[in-house]
Amino acid sequence: MKAAIVGAGWAGLSAAVELAQAGFRVTVFEAARQLGGRARSVEVQGHRLDNGQHLLVGAYRETLRLMRQVGADPDRLLKRLPLELSFPGGPLPFRMRLPRLPSPWHLAAGLLTARGASLAEKISAARCMRSLQRDGYRLGEDCTVTALLDRHGRRGSLRRHLWEALCLAALNTPPERASAQIFANMLRDSLGGGSGATDLLLPAADLDQLLPAAAARFIEARGGDLRLSCRVEAIDAGPMIDGERFDCALVAVGPQHAAALLARHTETAAMAKMLAGYAFEPIGTVYCAYPPQVALPFPMLGLDDRPPGQVGQWVFDRGALCGTPGVMAFVLSGHGAWEQLDNAALAATLQRELAATLHARLPPVLWQQVIRERRATYSCRPNLHRPAARTALAGCWLAGDYVCADYPATLEAAVRSGVAAAQDILLSAALPAARRASADDGNSAPRSLRHG
Numbered sequence: 001m002k003a004a005i006v007g008a009g010w011a012g013l014s015a016a017v018e019l020a021q022a023g024f025r026v027t028v029f030e031a032a033r034q035l036g037g038r039a040r041s042v043e044v045q046g047h048r049l050d051n052g053q054h055l056l057v058g059a060y061r062e063t064l065r066l067m068r069q070v071g072a073d074p075d076r077l078l079k080r081l082p083l084e085l086s087f088p089g090g091p092l093p094f095r096m097r098l099p100r101l102p103s104p105w106h107l108a109a110g111l112l113t114a115r116g117a118s119l120a121e122k123i124s125a126a127r128c129m130r131s132l133q134r135d136g137y138r139l140g141e142d143c144t145v146t147a148l149l150d151r152h153g154r155r156g157s158l159r160r161h162l163w164e165a166l167c168l169a170a171l172n173t174p175p176e177r178a179s180a181q182i183f184a185n186m187l188r189d190s191l192g193g194g195s196g197a198t199d200l201l202l203p204a205a206d207l208d209q210l211l212p213a214a215a216a217r218f219i220e221a222r223g224g225d226l227r228l229s230c231r232v233e234a235i236d237a238g239p240m241i242d243g244e245r246f247d248c249a250l251v252a253v254g255p256q257h258a259a260a261l262l263a264r265h266t267e268t269a270a271m272a273k274m275l276a277g278y279a280f281e282p283i284g285t286v287y288c289a290y291p292p293q294v295a296l297p298f299p300m301l302g303l304d305d306r307p308p309g310q311v312g313q314w315v316f317d318r319g320a321l322c323g324t325p326g327v328m329a330f331v332l333s334g335h336g337a338w339e340q341l342d343n344a345a346l347a348a349t350l351q352r353e354l355a356a357t358l359h360a361r362l363p364p365v366l367w368q369q370v371i372r373e374r375r376a377t378y379s380c381r382p383n384l385h386r387p388a389a390r391t392a393l394a395g396c397w398l399a400g401d402y403v404c405a406d407y408p409a410t411l412e413a414a415v416r417s418g419v420a421a422a423q424d425i426l427l428s429a430a431l432p433a434a435r436r437a438s439a440d441d442g443n444s445a446p447r448s449l450r451h452g
Helices: 010-021 061-069 105-113 119-134 145-151 156-171 180-189 212-221 255-262 266-276 318-322 343-358 411-451
Strands: 002-006 025-029 041-044 047-050 078-081 084-087 094-097 200-203 225-227 248-251 280-289 300-302 314-317 327-333 367-378 396-398
Touching: 002 010, 010 025, 010 061, 010 212, 010 411, 041 367, 047 280, 047 367, 061 212, 061 411, 084 156, 094 105, 094 156, 105 119, 119 156, 119 180, 145 156, 145 180, 156 180, 200 318, 212 225, 248 255, 248 411, 255 266, 280 343, 314 318, 314 343, 318 327, 327 343, 343 367, 396 411
Parallel strands: 002 025, 002 248, 025 225, 084 300, 248 396
Antiparallel strands: 041 047, 078 200, 084 094, 280 327, 280 367, 300 314, 314 327
């Protein structure tokens, strides 16, 4: 059978791998000149950089499984560390590290030994997690993360450096706009998950090497075709793309692009309208290269963004991660004051904030690069309607992080949605074959009797 995959991001590639493994002849269409979608590597000033510094956690089980399936070894390509949240700047430095203990003891021990938070805050945080666990991480009614934290009396340092920091990092949406139910789902599978679920998995190679390159080799080795710089303008009934007929088509592009493709058909007009109404959040990544001796005390540090005029959130030491000593990657998630600064002012501001955080004078920057993804993710807001993987258009499916209803816009959500869509396609293809086999069996008995 022939399958068309529109979009070579992590969702599209995941689906293509599953279908190719099952024996489908897969054709992947990608408008860009490279694979990876919104999580890709770029060439800038002679340097190989990611379009955004991504962070994975141990709970990304489907991503890790798929990496192994295509021959991308997670143990080599990802640096696994216990979860550590460190904000060394500010008047009261904060640090929390979760030891590798079974749940819930890892969180209990982490809270107990956390620095920069009062005992009352720690007890309140433990009660909050216990309350969520007791309710199965299900909220009676969705609300914002800010409203949820207010309801549970979350205040002080742990609110800022644990709950709000995790919300912004995972949902890429500020707590005052973010869905509390999706945040609770994330807590269920990370802090409330099994051993290793909370581990930080920091890329030790560029994003292309984590999945896209190995997935492409896997697909091509099984007769698949990857067509880069090939924009799909329409999917016609059949389904057909550019006059070529397929047995099924999977749309695995961003919601705004999926809306444009689906709006052409009466069957999917309502779904297209829903997706066209999505709001988006940006991500900014600022790379600053210092002399090789400059390093962070931990590969990921939090920056104190509360004082007036400060914008920093996180900084990653690419020397400790990717073998490029001295290169720092500042990450800015969601809408904020940082968007109003031009590239030079933004880089200069973040350099001053890093120096203040480290309480050190930093040498002059050798080079710098700012990458702004203005529509990096959909805005993960309360009660956001998500589309189903199977559309009302015959032979057409949908995949993407926005399709994975339990998760925010993460790499794991993209992979899960691609795998789920592929499995549904396989099931759909198997049912007619099973019916034909059953019909043949039913017809064979009378024939044998007539000839007996």
